[in-house]
Amino acid sequence: MAFYQALPWHAGEDKIHELTRVPPSDNPTHPMLPQYAAKRISVSPTIALGTTDDQDRVWCTLWGGDLPIAQQVAPGGVIGIRTQVDASFDPVVQALYGGKDDGEVVRRDPKNGKMVSGLSIKLEDRDRIKLFGRMMAGSLSTDEAVSEVSERASTEGKGQASKTGNAQLVVQITQSLGNCPKYLNKKTIKSYPSAKPRLVSESTLLTEEAFSHVHNADMFFLASRGPEDMDCNHRGGPPGFIRVQQPTDSTQPQSSVLVWPEYSGNNLYQTLGNIMHDPKIGIVIPDYTAGNVLYVSGHAEVLLDQAASSVIQKSKLAVRFTISSARFVHDGLTFRGEPCTDNKDVSSSHPVTTRSITDGQSPYNPRVRYLTSELPFTTNKTDSISTLPPDEYRPSNSADLTATLTKKTPITPTITKYRFTLSSTNPHSFDPQMSPLWQPGQYIALDFSDELYMGYTHMNDSDPTSLNDDFIRTFTVASIYKPGAEVEFEIIVRNVGVVTKWLSYQNDRSGMTTIEVRGFGGDFRFARAAALDEPEQSEDQTKKNVFIAAGVGITPLLGQIRDEEGAGDGLIVLWTVNIKDIGLAVDVLKSAQEGMKKNLRLFVTGIGNEAGDSKNMKMLAELEQEDSHAEDGLRMERRRLTKDDLTALEEDGKIKIENWCLCTAPAMRKQVQEWLDGKPVIFENFDY
Structure with missing residues (x-):
């Protein structure tokens, strides 16, 4: 039986734990590669890798193909990785092999070798293992001739010609951690040896195609640095969960900004802790179907509470990432991934047959959260017009509003009319001289979190979306605004979920059901x-x-x-x-x-x-x-x-x-x- 002392948290991790009010706990990271982890990485067809280049930029990549991609090759946590890679434009390949692509073995001192972080991942099983170690040796052998397709693409101005190559990498793993399966969208991975990578853009201002590439992604991988190690992890969600901010001031440097919400995880906050220590991170965003890939390196910032919600809706924790280097590569992945549903993944070692078809999307995925800058507050007449999504709202111009239930009228077994009275600590909230609190056709955003939030939960398979539920709901106001000493409004609600079910149980006679009002919004006239x-x-x-x-x-x-x-x-x-x-x-x-x-x-x-x-x-x-x-x-x-x-x-x-x-x-x-x-x-x- 092996015993080990828990690794300490570093200062950045302690800081993020303090800010997010995480109770003290030991670091569960293993200072070794346990046998169970070695077994799991040997059956995983993809591995994300992070490292730094000679300009001190952090990069991340994703390799994959036929098994085994990685496996333990020697005692002491020594693993070998072998697969086909993009030898021309993959920034991690260039950083690891220093431009050598003739098969010469590149050797490193195991104690001082280049730091390498990894995430071995099997999407069919939603299984992942985090890894950290140092490069011991490696070699890269490229094709002798540039392919005809790649050469033609270069001649026609569609991108620079490139080579693929066979990469071998030996890393001594000194840290590992098994992670939970949340936000992993299932895919079947198959080798794609005919890939012909083409570099189409190095602009830090994302092109229209790269912009769409980001908004269509349901997963990305990121590498970050701590004081003495590196981390590689994934972020997943529904397609579109990563949002792009394009610069509006032409006098400033033209770099795109990526923003994503931080969903409820394992409460370790290792990636965010690294960002608190060192804001430099690298990201890779793959398109598993087309094989296109976006590599970006830059600086990240952790946003908490109001700083987060002011940038991306319904989020109390988010990351804003400014691109300082980028490579958008067509056909850059030497493998492909196809979505596999929860009841059709017969190749999985743990097939699930009881869930409904989900196209592989994780049941823990919340809905897309949009940037506040993306959400207009008025409706314009175009070919397809949409007001705000129903769970987005504009903060009220009256402070400290609450709504108290005063009457409940069942209309059908599933539809109820509720009447609320508004109260406020602001004496001017209901001043007739002020603008109305709401206009006909607008909605009210009510915050039920004080009543329904039960605290942090790591997993909840019976109700997975509850982990990221802020319990804010919007309802169209069915009554007009009448200023006075007491302001009332009515909503008509169908019982369709946890919030409306809770509301249906409330007693309108007690006057004890009081809900915080977040504001009014929408313009549907x-x-x-x-x-x-x-x-x-x-x-x-x-x-x-x-x-x-x-x-x-x-x-x-x-x-x-x-x-x-x-x-x-x-x-x-x-x-x-x-x-x-x-x-x-x-x-x-x-x-x-x-x-x-x-x-x-x-x-x-x-x-x-x-x-x-x-x-x-x-x-x-x-x-x-x-x-x-x-x-x-x-x-x-x-x-x-x-x-x-x-x-x-x-x-x-x-x-x-x-x-x-x-x-x-x-x-x-x-x-x-x-x-x-x-x-x-x-x-x-x-x-x-």
Whole structure:
């Protein structure tokens, strides 16, 4: 049995632990290569490597291909790595072999050899081992002739000609650590020996193609330095989780900036601790499918709390990285990776067959968090218009707002109307002379974290997304702003998750449910046909906006049609409601203005699955009976909305459609947009 003394934390790690309020703990890093780790790296088809070059820049790369890439070759943690590499543009290859590519063995002093950090990774199993050691020896043998394809690319100006080569590397490992599988997106790795790398850009200001390359990535690897060692680790998430800031001041150095949120990890913060010690890091961003790869080196900065949330939404911890050197290489990977789903990865040593198909995306991935600079606060009319994502918000202009639940009205078994009273320690928050707290159609951001956050958890397979849940939710305000001693607002909520489920359990009589208000946001105005510029109407046509809603998607409309008398006259509403939600239609129509009712067409679906004498069917029958007695009331259809319904409006010679507005689930929105065949659409974005 082997015993060892835990490695100490260095000053940078102690600092980040203090800032993030991590309780004291031993460093779990092994000062050796245990046998279990040696076994795991021998079955991993990829390995990320980090080192420094002769200009003291930190670089990172990713090698991969046929097994074994790496394996223990001698006692004492000595591993050998052997694979095909890009011999011309891979900065780690150049740093390790010093430009020698003729097969000559490069020898290093094991005690003072070049530092090498590594991350051996098997994406099919979401398995990874962190490594650190020093280079003992290595050799690089390149192809004798430049390939015809590469030479032609150089001649045509598509990139510099290059070579691939067979790399061998011997490293004595002195540190290792097994890591958790969070944020690893599964892929099957296969060798791609016909790779022909081409350097297409060395600009620190990312080209449009490199920009897209970053935003399409679902994984990258980064190398960082401590006082006496190096670290190599990965960051993963949904495609787009890395955001790019392009410089706006042409008088300053033109370098792109990468920003990413730091998701909940193992609470060790070794990478961030290294950045606190030395901001120089290297990053490699691979495109597993096309084989393109972006290498960048530069300086990183750790952002905490307000410094993080002011740069990237819904984040209390993030990293901002400024590029000082870059290489964007086409076809630079000598392997390829294809996504493999959780129930189809039969090649995995631990196949999972009980999970739904995920295209290999980690169940721990949260939604993409956007830069604050990327999120407009108004809606502009373009071919495809989206307001802010529903969980993004603009901070309130009134300090210390809280909302207390005062009334809860169940509408259907899954939909509830809530009324809240706002309170504030700022005596001017509700001053009638001040601008309204919200405008009709806006949403309110409520922070439920005090009630629902249960503290740090490393893993939670039963609810993986909860690890990065800040418990901030946004709801469209269904009422208009009325200044006074007490300001109230209403929201209509469907019970769809942990927050809304908790809210449904609260007692409105106790007055004890008080939630922090983060602010109001959004700009989704559409109630009048003349809502934008008040255009004049022609004598033979009436200008209309068409609003297409599904279920609770009617909510953004409610505050706007109550905003002023006659606001619904210039509006045509096509509203689809499942029979199980017919109670919502009944509730909305109770208070609807006549101008809305006469311009509303209600489509009721799911009737075939409902018993004829059920409560829902009786409510539907009552609505239809009321409709039949009205001279100019709403029209009801026991069917789905179709393309013909939209075509009929366009062909109606008595109206001119100014805007098409949507508030539906993504699948229905996509269908309606296809029906409209490229016409400008304003929609509320609920892609979550």
